[in-house]
Amino acid sequence: MEFSKVYFLGIGGIGMSALARYFLHEGKRVAGYDRTPSRLTAELEAEGAEVHYDDDVQAIPAAFLDPRDTMVVYTPAVPQDHSEYRYFCENGFTVEKRSQMLGHLAEGKYVMAVAGTHGKTTTSTLVAWLNRALTGGGSAFLGGISKNFGGNLVLGDGPRLAVEADEFDRSFLRLFPDVAVVTSADADHLDIYGTHEAVKEAFSQFVRQIRPGGFLVIKQGVDIVLDNPAIRVYRYAYDTPCDFYARNVRLQEGGHYLFDLVTPGGAVEVCTLGIPGWVNIENAVAAVAAVWCAAQAEGAAFDAERLRTALASFSGVKRRFEFYVNTPRQVYMDDYAHHPRELAATLTSVRKMFPGRRITALFQPHLYTRTRDFYAGFAEALSHADEAVVLPIYPAREEPIPGVTSEIIAERVTVPCRIVGREQLADEVAAMDTDVVVSFGAGNIDACCEAIAEKLRPKS
Known part of the structure; x- marks a missing residue:
């Protein structure tokens, strides 16, 4: 690759951060933008990447403004009207999707x-x-x-x-x-x-x-x-x-x-x-x-x-069937599931693992479009639990859709179900009579995991 510098739009994404790490390992200079700081962006900064969190062309490091030595990689989650994306496209930079770059590296x-x-x-x-x-x-x-x-x-x-x-x-x-x-x-x-x-x-x-x-x-x-x-x-x-x-x-x-x-x-x-x-x-x-x-x-x-x-000796993946508490009196695990089939598979698996125990499902819907398309399936899957808590929809890249809210899921769940804000979730779970608790979602519900675990550990 002839470029000495690589700039990432959406550098904190799980796939994008792997590419950023690869180029850091290869001795390239790496920088990028993401919407919010995260553990991944913090780790990338510690490894030498320059990261900022405002969509602002002025925030792009000066060393990355020459199209002759800077390659730009973006995730399709970045909107087409993103000012930095437009700047790179309009000023002669080589701009590729993450998948294109992965294809090159696979050759x-x-x-x-x-x-x-x-x-x-x-x-x-x-x-x-x-x-x-x-x-x-x-x-x-x-x-x-x-x-x-x-x-x-x-x-x-x-x-x-x-x-x-x-x-x-x-x-x-x-x-x-x-x-x-x-x-x-x-x-x-x-x-x-x-x-x-x-x-x-x-x-x-x-x-x-x-x-x-x-x-x-x-x-x-x-x-x-x-x-x-x-x-x-x-x-x-x-x-x-x-x-x-x-x-x-x-x-x-x-x-x-x-x-x-x-x-x-x-x-x-x-x-x-x-x-x-x-x-x-x-x-x-x-x-x-x-x-x-x-x-x-x-x-x-x-x-x-x-x-x-x-x-x-396989230890698994963060946020895939990840246990925080696992005792005969209290279980808490977190999973990335965000599609009805995934929720149903995980809940039926948990039911087989802990027969006869009471299951509480905590679910944060991901995307308005996915909620619109699959709200009935989400409700059916959550009904495999004994009780459910639904959080407000995590929007990610999307704008709200009229009439698409967490209520259209919750009102169709056939077991006791309530809607709770993310900020109140740990305290609400602590006040519930819990046995086996599973949290789900591809948004930011994982930021609550340690707080939930801290509330549940005394019950174990």
Whole structure:
């Protein structure tokens, strides 16, 4: 790359911050804008990035104002009327989306891309962890903070590159993977796609872009057109027999499981995963399938004992099934779920993990458009709990839509439900008769987690 400086619009985003870290590691000078300070932006500043929080061309560091040596990367969440974005576009800078840059960095690598409307962050992080455990190398750009790696960027030897392939704004169509995983293709981002059929067609196009001789690992039952004749297709499931699945699944104390992992090459018996929940067993099956395919392509042996050790030592991802309190008298966990299918899967998983216990769900809806499109589904999912608390909608990049409020969810929930402001949430939860508490959302509900945990720990 001929540019010595890289400027990021939306530098605090999870995918953007991984790219920023990569270029810092490569010795480039890095700066950027984000709407609000966060833990990620603080870490980037500590690592040498220059970050500011006002949309103001005057705030761009002077060293980044020369289009001959500065490249600009932006997230599609940045609006087209953003003054800094307009400045760069109008003054001869090379300006690329995050997905375009990721596509460049993937060139020459053995790309293992995980796509899906849910499940992709944990699965891609597991792929990166298994690559490291089984080969000693591998790199990754992740959509969450891996607890094992301590970040969202993994740099390692060898050609394998694990990436989270994001369907938002059709970003994943910039990738041409060697191994692709598709975990789901549910209706989502309808503000971008318009219809569920358009979502599914984008996933079909993603599959068409798998390189000849490559592999597709797709969840059993995902309904998309598969018309790439140059690849091998494998199905995976939680416990339904197919190419890859878990059998003899046994619940252990604290929500962990023992299971046998069946592959086309035979079963790996008596596995356990370092994080709880049946949905994570399903994610692990998908990740193992991807790594198995890579081993097949390399003609490499698949070491069952090292695989068992790697699965057991996987620590998970921040905000994915993350426990703050876990005792026989009180449980509190937080999850990034922000789609009805994700909420339902997590709540049913929690119900299996803690049979007979009372579940309280705390949910912050993310985006007015998603709430408008899926309010009935959110209400149905929250009704899997014993009681629910709904926060006001987190708007992110959107302006309010008349008539779209948290009330249209809450009034349809079939268990006791109330609406509570984020600032009052910890105190409200403390005053409730709680047993198992789960918070959900892709907005800023995570800023409440430690305060909620502090209120609940005395109850444990």
